[in-house]
Amino acid sequence: MNNEEETNKKLLDDLKNLPKVNAPKNFETELWRKINSSEKEIKESIWDKIFSPGKIAPAAVAVVSAVIIFFVVDVNSEEMEDPLNIEPRLREDLIVYEMNDDISVQNEIKTEIKKKDDESIIKSTTRESNQNKISSEIKSEEIKDESRKELDKKITDDELSAAELKLDTNVSTETRSLGGTVSPAIITTNSSEINKSNLNFMQRNLTVEEKVEVQQLKMKVETQKSAKTDENRTNPTQK
Amino acid sequence: MERNLTELTDEELILEFQSNGTEKAFEILVQRFKNPLTNYVYRFLGDYDSCVDVVQEAFVKVYRYKDNYSSLAKFSTWIYTIAGNLARTEYQRKKRRNFFSISSFGEEEKTYDIPDNSYRPDVEADMNMKSEIIQKALLKVRDSYREAVILRDVQEMSYEEIAEIMQIEVGTVKSRINRGRAELKKYLKDIYYE
Numbered sequence: 001m002n003n004e005e006e007t008n009k010k011l012l013d014d015l016k017n018l019p020k021v022n023a024p025k026n027f028e029t030e031l032w033r034k035i036n037s038s039e040k041e042i043k044e045s046i047w048d049k050i051f052s053p054g055k056i057a058p059a060a061v062a063v064v065s066a067v068i069i070f071f072v073v074d075v076n077s078e079e080m081e082d083p084l085n086i087e088p089r090l091r092e093d094l095i096v097y098e099m100n101d102d103i104s105v106q107n108e109i110k111t112e113i114k115k116k117d118d119e120s121i122i123k124s125t126t127r128e129s130n131q132n133k134i135s136s137e138i139k140s141e142e143i144k145d146e147s148r149k150e151l152d153k154k155i156t157d158d159e160l161s162a163a164e165l166k167l168d169t170n171v172s173t174e175t176r177s178l179g180g181t182v183s184p185a186i187i188t189t190n191s192s193e194i195n196k197s198n199l200n201f202m203q204r205n206l207t208v209e210e211k212v213e214v215q216q217l218k219m220k221v222e223t224q225k226s227a228k229t230d231e232n233r234t235n236p237t238q239k
Numbered sequence: 240m241e242r243n244l245t246e247l248t249d250e251e252l253i254l255e256f257q258s259n260g261t262e263k264a265f266e267i268l269v270q271r272f273k274n275p276l277t278n279y280v281y282r283f284l285g286d287y288d289s290c291v292d293v294v295q296e297a298f299v300k301v302y303r304y305k306d307n308y309s310s311l312a313k314f315s316t317w318i319y320t321i322a323g324n325l326a327r328t329e330y331q332r333k334k335r336r337n338f339f340s341i342s343s344f345g346e347e348e349k350t351y352d353i354p355d356n357s358y359r360p361d362v363e364a365d366m367n368m369k370s371e372i373i374q375k376a377l378l379k380v381r382d383s384y385r386e387a388v389i390l391r392d393v394q395e396m397s398y399e400e401i402a403e404i405m406q407i408e409v410g411t412v413k414s415r416i417n418r419g420r421a422e423l424k425k426y427l428k429d430i431y432y433e
Binding site: 007008015019021027 | 266290427431
């Protein structure tokens with residue numbers, strides 16, 4: 001225990017008596033040099049470094065180039081944003097709707113709707129076709145009747161025109177010179193008298209003998225017709 | 240005027256420097272504290288050049304941040320705190336540098352004592368073999384214990400002052416001093432137990 005105390009005392013004495021280390025002689029001058037340099041660094045770091053011409057020029061160039069690039073890129077971006085070239089936006093809400101609902105049920109509903117639509121279309125088409133058939137039949141009958149009437153009219157007109165040939169003063173000299181069986185149609189000077197039948201240039205001009213024969217045949221036919229009508233009137237019960 | 244400034248206490252001088260910017264007051268403070276601070280930092284670092292740099296840096300901080308000083312505290316504790324923090328930072332930096340430069344070559348856990356080759360005639364003249372051994376032993380003690388032992392046994396400060404400088408409780412200061420002394424004795428057993 002005494003040894004321990006002695007060693008402690010010795011140690012403390014030795015630590016106290018350690019040679020004192022002093023600062024060097026030029027301590028103050030070095031210190032003031034450091035203080036001045038640190039002050040200069042502070043002043044330079046705030047204003048001089050920012051506004052030094054060596055840094056303003058490249059900074060200005062960089063800013064100007066950045067502005068130019070910005071405008072150039074901006075103009076290009078407007079050209080690039082052509083709505084026709086942009087892909088349509090993905091409708092996520094629709095996708096979610098399909099994902100959530102049962103797709104098979106939807107398909108069934110769609111097929112049913114299609115079937116109904118097809119049936120209605122078929123029905124309507126059949127109706128229309130039937131109506132068209134009926135109307136076409138009616139029309140064809142009407143056309144036939146009209147054609148018959150027109151034929152009758154033609155025949156009568158031909159007869160009348162043939163009878164009037166001698167009396168007509170406006171007949172052209174060319175028709176007279178042709179003479180034969182085929183002659184051009186009669187040209188009338190009066191425009192109000194032009195008819196559809198008159199426009200037929202291929203009318204047959206019969207000779208007098210042929211006309212006489214035709215009239216005789218007509219007379220025969222009429223007599224036969226009248227005889228038949230008389231027979232029908234006299235004996236209606238025989239039919 | 241000069242006579243009056245030299246008669247002023249440390250606290251009055253720093254207040255004069257704070258309020259009026261009197262550089263003479265700062266110079267007097269430098270004259271008063273340069274040697275004790277150099278001794279303290281040298282015992283902590285063990286390298287004279289870096290010790291002088293640290294003390295000068297401490298005075299630069301006092302000059303630049305004089306307004307941060309509060310008149311409630313003692314000037315000595317304030318400047319010792321600044322110097323102690325700078326010394327600790329420098330010691331850690333040196334330790335990292337030595338670790339990467341030497342420890343990477345040899346064994347994994349073994350560390351090397353770096354011989355101080357800086358020849359200082361004014362220091363070497365007063366140093367005998369014993370003091371050299373004690374200084375080397377001090378450098379082996381843990382940082383926090385070493386600082387407390389130096390402030391108490393070398394600088395002869397009170398426990399309260401050490402507590403203020405290290406910013407710890409007085410009880411912690413006492414325990415650190417005891418542990419530091421015990422470590423130091425362990426390293427100096429060849430001298431004291433022969």
